[in-house]
Amino acid sequence: MGTKRHFRVWRGDSDGGEIQDFDVEVNDGEVVLDIIHRLQATQTPDLACRWNCKAGKCGSCSMEINGMPKLGCMTRMSTFEESETVTITPLRTFPIIRDLVTDVSYNYQKARENPAFAPPAGVKPGEYRMQQVDVERSQEFRKCIECFLCQNTCHVVRDHDENKPAFSGPRNFIRAAELDMHPLDARSDRKEYAKEHQGLGYCNITKCCTEVCPEHIKITDNAIIPLKERVVDRRYDPLVRLGRKILRRDQLPAEAVSVGAPAGETPFSSARSPQTAAVGADGKLEVAELLSGHQGGPSPFGDEQAFPLPEGNISYIHPAPDPDIPPEH
Ligand code: SF4
Ligand code: SF4
Ligand code: FES
Numbered sequence: 001m002g003t004k005r006h007f008r009v010w011r012g013d014s015d016g017g018e019i020q021d022f023d024v025e026v027n028d029g030e031v032v033l034d035i036i037h038r039l040q041a042t043q044t045p046d047l048a049c050r051w052n053c054k055a056g057k058c059g060s061c062s063m064e065i066n067g068m069p070k071l072g073c074m075t076r077m078s079t080f081e082e083s084e085t086v087t088i089t090p091l092r093t094f095p096i097i098r099d100l101v102t103d104v105s106y107n108y109q110k111a112r113e114n115p116a117f118a119p120p121a122g123v124k125p126g127e128y129r130m131q132q133v134d135v136e137r138s139q140e141f142r143k144c145i146e147c148f149l150c151q152n153t154c155h156v157v158r159d160h161d162e163n164k165p166a167f168s169g170p171r172n173f174i175r176a177a178e179l180d181m182h183p184l185d186a187r188s189d190r191k192e193y194a195k196e197h198q199g200l201g202y203c204n205i206t207k208c209c210t211e212v213c214p215e216h217i218k219i220t221d222n223a224i225i226p227l228k229e230r231v232v233d234r235r236y237d238p239l240v241r242l243g244r245k246i247l248r249r250d251q252l253p254a255e256a257v258s259v260g261a262p263a264g265e266t267p268f269s270s271a272r273s274p275q276t277a278a279v280g281a282d283g284k285l286e287v288a289e290l291l292s293g294h295q296g297g298p299s300p301f302g303d304e305q306a307f308p309l310p311e312g313n314i315s316y317i318h319p320a321p322d323p324d325i326p327p328e329h
Helices: 032-042 105-113 132-143 149-153 161-166 170-180 190-197 208-212 219-227 238-246 287-291
Strands: 003-013 016-026 062-065 068-071 086-089 096-098
Touching: 003 032, 016 032, 032 086, 062 149, 068 149, 068 208, 105 170, 132 170, 132 219, 149 170, 149 208, 170 190, 170 219, 190 219, 208 219
Parallel strands: 003 086
Antiparallel strands: 003 016, 003 096, 062 068, 062 086
């Protein structure tokens, strides 16, 4: 048997609207989207709300619940006190269409401006070969469900429509970072492009976007900060040095593996040349980047290691047999 709880829901369109009060039944195990559906079924059949999967995967049911940008289908009613009023409003950063439905086309326009994947010359689809180690960093960004909660939260555009033409926003920064880290992407200017054409400089690393991401993508640490430049030249990174020692890299052939880089261009991915540290005009590193736990996310194997490892570089010690366990026949 459910309980009656109090809800406040914004209703209106682009000409204006108001928050209206409702008492709705809530049952065990329900989420906010269930309550909206019950409202539509019992009191407000014309209440507009966008949804699709009810499983946190389509990114449609983004809304603000008690002021926090969330997915309606992933916000359990059990997270509120029984006496608590739950206020549901549309995403604030995008123009209202009706009730809880907003026009999110800004995000798609900005996505179109992101330069597409540039395949390497001379390699046809079906011939792409990548190592898992090469895609580990960028794979995280493929979890994005395009709910645009991060875009809605970012203060650069939340109350500043005037910034929208110049700012692509965190969702598009993770796409730029994903392509920048893609082992086969032939463009070598993605960081520069993000700075000059996508408004990367507007971001001051507040991490609000990361806090609201339902896929727990570390937008700021793993995408924006590496885009804003690597802090430490990987050649001098202590982790990489340790990796080199373990793998006795000095004994490896000096030639790095190049995955089809055009003549004169920086090779991609694991063969990418080390980059200089990003220092300001005063010659100092940016403090925010120094504090990050993921400074450039260096691989412990170093950037230029090819897999599988040459046999000479693998040392494996077989465990001593346990005298208490009889040998298998
Ligand atoms: S970290 Fe940058 S992109 Fe993310 S919310 Fe803050 S300013 Fe916006
Ligand atoms: S990065 Fe996260 S918050 Fe932003 S659109 Fe993708 S899933 Fe949503
Ligand atoms: S309905 Fe698909 S994410 Fe909520």
